Amino acid sequence: MTIKRRQFLTACGLAAIASQTPLVAAQGKLYPNTILKPPRLQIGDTVGLIAPAGIIEPKDIETAKEELLKLGLKVKVGAHILDRYGYLAGKDSDRADDINYMFSDHSVKAIIAMRGGWGCNRILPLLNYSLIRSHPKIIMGYSDITSLLLAINARTRMITFHGPVATSTWNQFTVDYFKRILFNAEAVTMQNLTGEVAVETIAPGKARGKLVGGNLSVLAAMVGSPDLPSWNKSILFVEEIGEDVYRVDRMLTQLKNAGILNQIAGFIFGQCTNCRLGDEPSFTLKQVLQDHILPLKIPAWYGSMIGHMKDKFTMPIGIEVEMNADIGTIQMLEASVKK
Structure with missing residues (x-):
């Protein structure tokens, strides 16, 4: 420059x-x-x-x-x-x-x-x-x-x-959400394609809050820095790729010990693409999520179309949403761009 x-x-x-x-x-x-x-x-x-x-x-x-x-x-x-x-x-x-x-x-x-x-x-x-x-x-x-x-x-x-x-x-799915949210300034409800990815409820219920999140390993690496937003009553979403389940456990434990998980109002795990059990005896990913999330007594679900996959949502970070863990939806409560 x-x-x-x-x-x-x-x-x-x-x-x-x-x-x-x-x-x-x-x-x-x-x-x-x-x-x-x-x-x-x-x-x-x-x-x-x-x-x-x-x-x-x-x-x-x-x-x-x-x-x-x-x-x-x-x-x-x-x-x-x-x-x-x-x-x-x-x-x-x-x-x-x-x-x-x-x-x-x-x-x-x-x-x-x-x-x-x-x-x-x-x-x-x-x-x-x-x-x-x-x-x-x-x-x-x-x-x-x-x-x-x-x-x-x-x-x-x-x-x-x-x-x-x-x-x-x-593709059509990705472009549709991209255009509706960023071109049309719509407040959309994000829902998985029928039959594409199964929604697994971790804990039932609805929750409202500010949508915050991203890749789990990157997020965990930022803990302790001044570069993270407030977690108070937020809806946390995470996704991951190519990590053994014990590493997902380790990263969620870091968020827990840092006091992040105790502040959130809802939890969404997108996709854990190519995540493996590893060579040693292991928990399943579902068991790890239940261990960390169920004690929080907040709505939570797994399987949202977020992350390393062809069909993906456009997720506005910082906007107010309502999540429904029973059916796996994320409803934007306002537009995320100015018309």
């Missing part, structure tokens, strides 16, 4: 600080108090593509462009999207600069991560949260992108979106 570009981003941040947004104390820090909804997407809008985590191939960008063009969207790629630094898509400062610049660029109306992998936690201290707060726009992804979504929501109170990355399978 050029010096002028860095100076521009810094100036944008200072201008936002000067606006004196009301603040609230959370996680030992002062954060904005007002929930902020980004503007909705419209046909012809430009989407910024970023690579904040794992390495990207040129063919991935071309495929992503084709899929987004089908949705009537234009595409702008980050300056460092094809960089390589070990197993990361460029140096930390450059990956963070691409995010900051996409928020400052008035031609870009939404930001979508190319893929997950690993690396987003490393760049959280380098993001310009004041600039992001002053230039609200949709940012979306899942897996390792959980770090960005939770940190931006916590530090700016802007609604972020746990949904497909640019290299996801943009």
Whole structure:
């Protein structure tokens, strides 16, 4: 990034600080108090593509462009999207600069991560949260992108979106929720496809609260940092891939010991894709979930279409929802973008 570009981003941040947004104390820090909804997407809008985590191939960008063009969207790629630094898509400062610049660029109306992998936690201290707060726009992804979504929501109170990355399978199910929530500004009820994925009730009932969550291992790795939102009476959703069940147990135990699970009003486990029992004697995943969640005496269910699967919901982080553990639904109580 050029010096002028860095100076521009810094100036944008200072201008936002000067606006004196009301603040609230959370996680030992002062954060904005007002929930902020980004503007909705419209046909012809430009989407910024970023690579904040794992390495990207040129063919991935071309495929992503084709899929987004089908949705009537234009595409702008980050300056460092094809960089390589070990197993990361460029140096930390450059990956963070691409995010900051996409928020400052008035031609870009939404930001979508190319893929997950690993690396987003490393760049959280380098993001310009004041600039992001002053230039609200949709940012979306899942897996390792959980770090960005939770940190931006916590530090700016802007609604972020746990949904497909640019290299996801943009099938009818995924696109339908993406368009209804982000284009049409609908308050939808998310429900599994009939016969596609079975809903397993852990504890029956309904609960209302702020929707918060993402990838379990990424979330667990953020515990103790200033980059997590408030958990008080929230609806926590998590998903995972490729982890032995004992590791899921370990991560849920960390959330429990950190006092997170005791604060939530409801719990949803999406998919645990390719999760195994391992070589040693093991609990089943169902037993682990029951051990941790049943004592909380809150509604909970397993099997939501969230995470590493072809058909996936777009989950607005920070919006009020009502979950129904008996039938496995997540009902948005308000739109997550401005009309």
